[in-house]
Each structure stands twice: as C-alpha cells, then as structure tokens.
Amino acid sequence: MRRTPVGRQTRARGIPEATVARLPLYLRALTALSERSVPTVSSEELAAAAGVNSAKLRKDFSYLGSYGTRGVGYDVEYLVYQISRELGLTQDWPVVIVGIGNLGHALANYGGFASRGFRVAALLDADPAVVGSSAAGLPVRHMDELESIVESQQVSIGVITTPPGAAQQVCDRLVEAGVTSILNFAPTVLTVPDGVDVRKVDLSIELQILAFHEQRKAGEEPEDEREEEPAPSRAANPVRAAAAKLRRAAGGSAKPEAKPEKTDKAQKSAAGNDHERPAVMPA
Amino acid sequence: MRRTPVGRQTRARGIPEATVARLPLYLRALTALSERSVPTVSSEELAAAAGVNSAKLRKDFSYLGSYGTRGVGYDVEYLVYQISRELGLTQDWPVVIVGIGNLGHALANYGGFASRGFRVAALLDADPAVVGSSAAGLPVRHMDELESIVESQQVSIGVITTPPGAAQQVCDRLVEAGVTSILNFAPTVLTVPDGVDVRKVDLSIELQILAFHEQRKAGEEPEDEREEEPAPSRAANPVRAAAAKLRRAAGGSAKPEAKPEKTDKAQKSAAGNDHERPAVMPA
DNA sequence: ATGCGTTTGTGAACGTGTGCACAAAGATGG
DNA sequence: CCATCTTTGTGCACACGTTCACAAACGCAT
Numbered sequence: 001m002r003r004t005p006v007g008r009q010t011r012a013r014g015i016p017e018a019t020v021a022r023l024p025l026y027l028r029a030l031t032a033l034s035e036r037s038v039p040t041v042s043s044e045e046l047a048a049a050a051g052v053n054s055a056k057l058r059k060d061f062s063y064l065g066s067y068g069t070r071g072v073g074y075d076v077e078y079l080v081y082q083i084s085r086e087l088g089l090t091q092d093w094p095v096v097i098v099g100i101g102n103l104g105h106a107l108a109n110y111g112g113f114a115s116r117g118f119r120v121a122a123l124l125d126a127d128p129a130v131v132g133s134s135a136a137g138l139p140v141r142h143m144d145e146l147e148s149i150v151e152s153q154q155v156s157i158g159v160i161t162t163p164p165g166a167a168q169q170v171c172d173r174l175v176e177a178g179v180t181s182i183l184n185f186a187p188t189v190l191t192v193p194d195g196v197d198v199r200k201v202d203l204s205i206e207l208q209i210l211a212f213h214e215q216r217k218a219g220e221e222p223e224d225e226r227e228e229e230p231a232p233s234r235a236a237n238p239v240r241a242a243a244a245k246l247r248r249a250a251g252g253s254a255k256p257e258a259k260p261e262k263t264d265k266a267q268k269s270a271a272g273n274d275h276e277r278p279a280v281m282p283a
Numbered sequence: 284m285r286r287t288p289v290g291r292q293t294r295a296r297g298i299p300e301a302t303v304a305r306l307p308l309y310l311r312a313l314t315a316l317s318e319r320s321v322p323t324v325s326s327e328e329l330a331a332a333a334g335v336n337s338a339k340l341r342k343d344f345s346y347l348g349s350y351g352t353r354g355v356g357y358d359v360e361y362l363v364y365q366i367s368r369e370l371g372l373t374q375d376w377p378v379v380i381v382g383i384g385n386l387g388h389a390l391a392n393y394g395g396f397a398s399r400g401f402r403v404a405a406l407l408d409a410d411p412a413v414v415g416s417s418a419a420g421l422p423v424r425h426m427d428e429l430e431s432i433v434e435s436q437q438v439s440i441g442v443i444t445t446p447p448g449a450a451q452q453v454c455d456r457l458v459e460a461g462v463t464s465i466l467n468f469a470p471t472v473l474t475v476p477d478g479v480d481v482r483k484v485d486l487s488i489e490l491q492i493l494a495f496h497e498q499r500k501a502g503e504e505p506e507d508e509r510e511e512e513p514a515p516s517r518a519a520n521p522v523r524a525a526a527a528k529l530r531r532a533a534g535g536s537a538k539p540e541a542k543p544e545k546t547d548k549a550q551k552s553a554a555g556n557d558h559e560r561p562a563v564m565p566a
Numbered sequence: 567a568t569g570c571g572t573t574t575g576t577g578a579a580c581g582t583g584t585g586c587a588c589a590a591a592g593a594t595g596g
Numbered sequence: 597c598c599a600t601c602t603t604t605g606t607g608c609a610c611a612c613g614t615t616c617a618c619a620a621a622c623g624c625a626t
Contacts (some may be wrong), residue, residue, distance in 0.1 A: 020615060028470065042573065051472035055615055062575055070574040070621040087491050090500030090564075095490070102392045105457030106385035112470055112487040117494070124393060147487050156497055157490070180500060181493040187311065187395055189334035197496045199489050203466075204395040206482050207378070207440070208307040208370050210464040211400070214439050263453040301583055325603065338585055338606095345605055353591040353604045 015086070019060040025050045026057065027083045033076050042073035082114075094121035094155045096179070098170050099162030100130050100140050103185055107161060108136040121153045126166070143173075150177040157181045164188040171198075298369070302343040308333045309340065310366045316359050325356035345374045356491070367399075377404035377438045382445030382451050383413050383423050387529055390444060391419040404436045426456075433460040447471040454481075461486070 029049040031039055043061075047054035061068065064086050068074040073097075082089055095113075097104050100123050107113065108123055125131055126143045133140050141149070149155065158174040160167050160182060167186035174182060175196055184190055186198045192198055292458040312332040316324055326344075330337035340432050344351065344362075347369050351357040360493055367373055378396075380517055383406050391397065408414055409426045416423050424432070432438065443450050443465060451467035459463060467473055468481045475481055 016613075017533060020492055020495050021488070023495070024485075025472070027491075028487075029472075043575095044573085049472070051474075053615075057614090058573090058575060068574055069622065071572045071624090072618075073573070080561065084497070088494040089491065091498075093490075093494055093497070102389035103386075106389040107486065109385045110486060113490075116487065118490055134365060134489040142348065157493055180499045183489055183493060189308070189312075189332070191334075193598090195500070197493060199493060200488070201484055201489060203390065203393060203484065204308075204311075204399065205304070205307040206466055206484060207376075207396075207401055208310075208399065209303055210440055210482060211371040211376055212303050212306070212369070214376070214464045215374075217478070217615085218439075299583070326605095336585070338587090341605060342584085343604090347619085351604055352591045352593085356603070356604045387596090 020065050020087075021058075022050070022052060022060055023064075023083050023087055025052070027080065027087070027089075030076055030080045030083070034080055039075055040069075040073045040075055042277040043068070046074065055071060055262045093118050093157055094153045094161060095119065095151060096122045096124060096146070096155050096174075097159045097161060098124045098143070098146070098174070099137055099160060099166070100125045100133075101161065101163075102130045104159075104161040104183075105135050106139065107159060118157075121155050124149075143170075146173060147177045150174070150179060155179060157183070159183045159185070160190075161185045165283070193247075235243045298346045302346050303370075305333070305335060305339075305343055306347075306370055307367050307451050309343070310370070310372075311364045313359055313366070317363055321359055323352075323356045323358055326351070329357065338498070358503050372400040374400060376440055377406045377436045378402065378440045378442060379407060379424045379429070379457075380436050380442045381407045381426070381429070381457070382443060382469075383408040383416075384444065384446075387442075387444040390442060390468075391421065392512060401440075403439050403503070405432045406431075409445075409482055420475060425454075430458060433457070433462060433493065438462060440466070442466045442468070443473075446466045 026046065029046055030041070032049070033046075036269070040249070041049075043054045043058045047057040050057065058068075061074070064082065066079065066082060095118055097107055097120060100108070104123065104125070108120060113120060120136070120138060123135055123138050123140045124143050124146055125140050128142075131140050131142045150158075157177055158171075158179040158181070159175075160170055162170050164186045167184065167188040168190060169204065171182060171190045172186070175192055180195060181197045182190065182199070184198055185202075187202055187204055190200075192199050200213065304315070309329065312329055313324070315332070316329075322331070324332075325335045326337045326341045330340040333340065341351075347365065349357070349365060350361065352472060364373075378401055380390055380403060383391070383509065387406065387408070391403060396403060403419070403421060406418055406421050406423045407426050407429055408423050411425075414423050433441075439462055441462040441464070443453055443457075445453050447469045450471040451473060454465060454467070454473045458475055463478060464480045465473065465475065465482070467481055469483075470485055470487055473481050473483075
C-alpha cells in the first residue's frame with residue numbers, strides 16, 4: 001500500500017495525476033505548432049489550442065519544472081522535448097495487442113500508435129481461424145507465443161481487445177509474463193497485483209454517461225431551470241412502492257404486510273426523495 | 284448562464300459527475316448478478332464486483348435516493364431498474380456513427396452498443412468508396428444524408444470516428460443538425476457551442492499516460508524512494524540556463540528568419556482567429 | 567539605467583471527491 | 597418484546613483539483 005510519508009507532500013517525483021493526463025494534450029498542440037514552425041507560444045494561446053484554461057496549464061507546467069520566459073511565453077521545441085521526456089516518449093515502447101477482432105484490427109492500423117514511441121511488437125489471438133492472418137502488415141500470432149515475445153522484446157505494455165470473458169485470463173497471463181501496464185478495452189473489471197497499472201477504455205460507459213446528460217437536458221428543456229422542476233424521478237413513486245413489495249417478496253416471507261411501519265417508511269422515502277434530506281431525524 | 288440558485292445547493296437533481304461515471308460500472312455488475320438470479324447484494328460485495336470501495340458505493344447510491352435495506356443489502360432487480368432509469372437507459376437512444384474506417388467498423392459491430400438502449404441509426408462516411416458497403420448488417424450511407432437522418436430519427440448522440448482533420452467539420456455538422464451529445468474518437472480538440480456535451484476517447488493519450496507510469500516504475504526500481512532525491516524542479520537551474528541558451532539559439536542562428544517581435548504578432552493573429560487545423564496528422 | 571508593458575509562476579481560496587467511522591435501521595432469534 | 601447482529605446512510609476530515617489574482621521576472625524602448 002501507499003502510505004503518505006508525512007502529509008507534507010507525496011511529491012518529490014509527484015506530478016499530479018490530473019496533470020499527467022493533460023500532458024499528452026499539450027504535447028499534441030505543441031507538435032502542431034512545431035510543424036508550423038511557431039517558435040514560442042504563450043500559456044493563453046497554448047491553453048486555447050489544448051482546450052483548457054491558461055491558469056491550469058501554467059500550473060501544470062510548473063510541476064514539471066517547466067520554464068517559460070516571462071513576458072514572452074514558452075519555447076515550443078523545448079517544451080515538446082521536455083514533455084516527451086517526462087512522459088517517457090523518448091524511448092521505445094513495444095506493445096502487444098491481444099485479441100484481434102474488429103477492435104484489435106482497428107488498433108493495429110491506428111496511425112497514432114506508432115507515431116510516438118509506441119511500436120506494435122506483436123498481434124496475438126487464441127482463435128486458430130485468426131492466427132496466421134495479418135493485420136496492418138503484421139502477422140497474427142498465437143497466444144502461446146505471448147511469453148516468449150514479451151520476454152524477448154521486453155514488452156511492458158499490453159492492450160487487451162478480447163471479448164470480456166477472456167479478458168481476466170489474458171490479463172493474468174500478460175502480468176505473469178512480465179507486462180506491468182495494461183490498456184483494457186474489454187468491458188470487465190480487471191484484477192491485477194500491486195505494481196501493475198490498468199487503464200480502461202469503455203465505449204459503453206462513455207455512451208451511458210452521455211445518455212445521462214442527454215436525458216437531463218431533455219428534462220430541463222421545457223422551462224427555465226427553476227429548482228422545483230418535475231424531475232423524471234418524481235414519477236417513480238409507484239415504481240418505488242412496487243419495488244418495495246418486490247423486495248419483500250424476494251426476501252422470502254410471503255406475508256403481505258406484517259408491519260404498518262414498512263408502508264410508512266416507503267411513503268416517507270418516496271416523499272423525501274425530492275431533496276433527499278429526510279434520512280436522519282434525530283429524536 | 285449558470286447561476287447557483289440560492290447557494291443552498293446546486294444540487295436539486297445534482298448527482299456528482301464522479302458518481303455518474305461509476306453508475307454504468309455498478310449497472311454492469313448488477314446485471315451480471317441479475318442474470319445469476321442473485322436476489323440481493325451487500326454494498327461490500329457489489330463494490331468488490333465493480334472494483335470500488337464500499338463506502339464510495341454507498342455514498343454514490345445515496346445520491347440517487349437509492350434505498351437498500353439495512354442489515355440486508357440492496358435488491359438487485361430494483362437497483363438495476365433504478366440505475367437504468369437514472370442513466371436514461373429505459374429509453375431508446377438512436378446513434379449515428381460518422382467515419383466508417385477500421386474503428387467505425389469495429390464500433391458498428393460492438394455488441395455492447397445495442398445491448399443497453401443504444402441503437403445504431405446510421406453509419407455515415409464521406410468516402411464514395413466506402414458508401415454503399417455494409418458493416419454489421421447496416422448500409423454505409425453518405426454524409427449528405429446526415430441531416431435528414433438526424434431529424435427523422437430524432438438522433439441526439441453522434442460518434443465521430445473520422446480522421447482528425449475532418450473531425451471538427453463533422454462535429455459542426457452534427458451539431459447543426461441537432462445532435463447534442465458527441466463521442467469523439469478522433470485525436471482533436473472539438474469546439475462546440477454551449478449545451479452540447481463532448482466526451483473523448485483517445486487511445487494515444489491513454490498509452491502515453493501508461494508510458495509515464497511505466498517510466499516511473501523503471502526509474503524507481505533500483506532503490507526505495509527516499510524523499511531528498513534531486514527533484515527536477517529544484518535541480519532545474521542548470522536546465523533553465525541550458526533552456527535559455529537553446530531558446531536564444533533557436534531565435535538566432537538556427538532559424539535566421541525568426542524575428543521575435545514579428546513572429547509573435549503573426550502567431551497571435553493566427554492562433555486567435557482560427558480553430559481550424561490544417562490537417563495535421565495525429566500525434 | 568530606468569520605466570513600461572507583457573506573461574509567467576504560485577500563494578491562497580474554493581470546490582469536488584474520497585474514505586473513515588459510527589449511529590440508525592432493519593432482520594433475526596430467543 | 598427485547599437483545600443482538602448486520603449493513604446501510606452519512607457527518608466529518610482530509611486529499612486532490614481548479615481558479616483567481618498578483619508579485620516577480622523578463623524584453624524592449626528610451
């Protein structure tokens with residue numbers, strides 16, 4: 001586990017996670033500027049290009065000891081180099097992709113892959129029907145070669161694009177073989193030992209989050225947002241009652257209503273739902 | 284725009300964003316339990332299945348006025364329904380996918396798509412070579428049909444899987460047609476008017492974040508981290524000097540034509556005016 | 567040198583998210 | 597009906613992230 005040394009700061013090497021997640025964004029914007037031979041850029045301009053706010057950008061850069069020039073801005077080439085180095089992109093990162101279905105195929109062909117130090121070391125699949133075919137000019141090899149490939153090519157990053165059922169198994173094998181960073185596209189929660197990083201990309205989750213906001217928009221649209229608008233959840237009273245019954249029924253005992261208190265509770269909860277503060281009523 | 288009504292709470296229906304992002308996770312775990320006919324589940328068990336901590340899960344549920352039963356846990360079916368409703372998954376969400384390259388193809392075939400209320404209304408592409416072919420049993424139609432499809436099918440969610448150069452343009456057209464939620468797979472910062480949500484999925488960024496941590500692992504491996512190691516920000520004095528030199532060199536000898544003043548002005552107007560990207564390749 | 571305009575770097579305030587720990591609420595058994 | 601056991605719901609404290617706002621630093625002109 002990670003104990004915070006003294007509460008002073010976990011820093012030392014500590015660039016905040018949120019900042020790390022934005023560095024690639026800055027890098028992309030800077031690379032574009034570099035290709036246009038723009039020599040320097042201000043925090044304001046770069047922030048606009050990266051879609052963030054300039055104060056945040058300056059603070060981010062301050063973490064990596066970045067040095068701009070006051071009154072001028074940042075040297076584009078210098079920053080490109082610094083960020084690349086900080087992100088570890090100055091070295092080569094061989095990557096294995098496991099599961100060459102539609103998505104694996106797409107990733108293998110993805111241009112941005114190779115462009116920044118990432119090199120596809122191998123494409124792997126367990127299906128004999130796929131093994132032997134090729135994608136993006138690379139042969140698809142059998143899972144059994146995983147261990148030898150990881151070892152011989154010093155692969156430390158693995159990408160999982162298998163069906164969800166196989167993901168944990170593949171993950172275990174990757175970890176066992178020595179992979180310590182995993183990018184998971186399968187809609188599964190992966191369990192890994194300490195020291196192994198997992199990041200997940202989940203299309204379904206992203207869509208559901210969009211749907212949530214979309215629904216909210218649709219609900220608020222009719223009138224200006226006062227605060228007492230009829231939220232869709234309001235219509236849930238009957239549903240809740242039904243659910244309470246369901247719960248009781250599922251509980252095993254088929255007795256209709258042993259205690260009036262239950263009904264009371266259901267009503268209270270339903271009524272209190274709108275601002276959900278009713279829970280604790282100190283006697 | 285957004286004034287906090289009374290300062291009492293921005294809430295009303297305010298579920299924290301972090302919570303919203305976890306709801307799909309809970310939903311997935313609950314669905315799995317439901318399929319196994321598990322009637323109830325404790326916060327501890329469900330949290331483990333979803334890969335979060337139980338206190339967090341309970342707090343999350345408390346926001347949606349969820350009701351478990353103390354001493355028992357949560358009714359699985361009830362929660363599945365409640366979360367689905369909260370996320371807006373009880374209704375149908377037609378989706379258009381624009382850009383049927385490798386990735387668009389993969390998404391069209393993605394099973395998790397249709398499973399939860401999301402329905403592919405149309406596949407669109409601008410390339411005549413692709414239009415007319417089919418993916419996942421659906422015909423690929425031409426971009427020109429976008430507007431009519433969005434309107435006739437009431438599409439409010441669009442997925443962009445085009446090359447980066449076309450993304451903003453496609454985005455603008457989607458928004459213009461009436462789409463208010465966009466899932467962007469192109470490595471570009473999209474600019475949209477207020478009221479339109481954009482979420483991005485960026486493989487390249489994810490990999491770079493992994494590389495960062497991987498590099499750190501490799502760097503820290505030799506010995507445990509004391510805290511007095513030479514932090515880059517502190518040790519940066521020499522670096523700063525070097526950078527200043529570099530900067531000067533770049534301004535002077537390496538790029539003879541570069542006049543600080545002039546370039547500064549040019550770049551200011553350029554960056555200030557346009558948001559159009561001159562077809563830079565993905566980084 | 568000195569002063570002026572510009573832009574960085576950061577202290578401080580604020581907002582959001584997380585995790586602990588415990589009282590309250592319900593189930594269950596005697 | 598009471599005691600006990602389990603598990604939820606949440607107050608509180610803390611960590612993390614964001615934004616503001618401003619002094620310090622720098623280039624440049626005079």
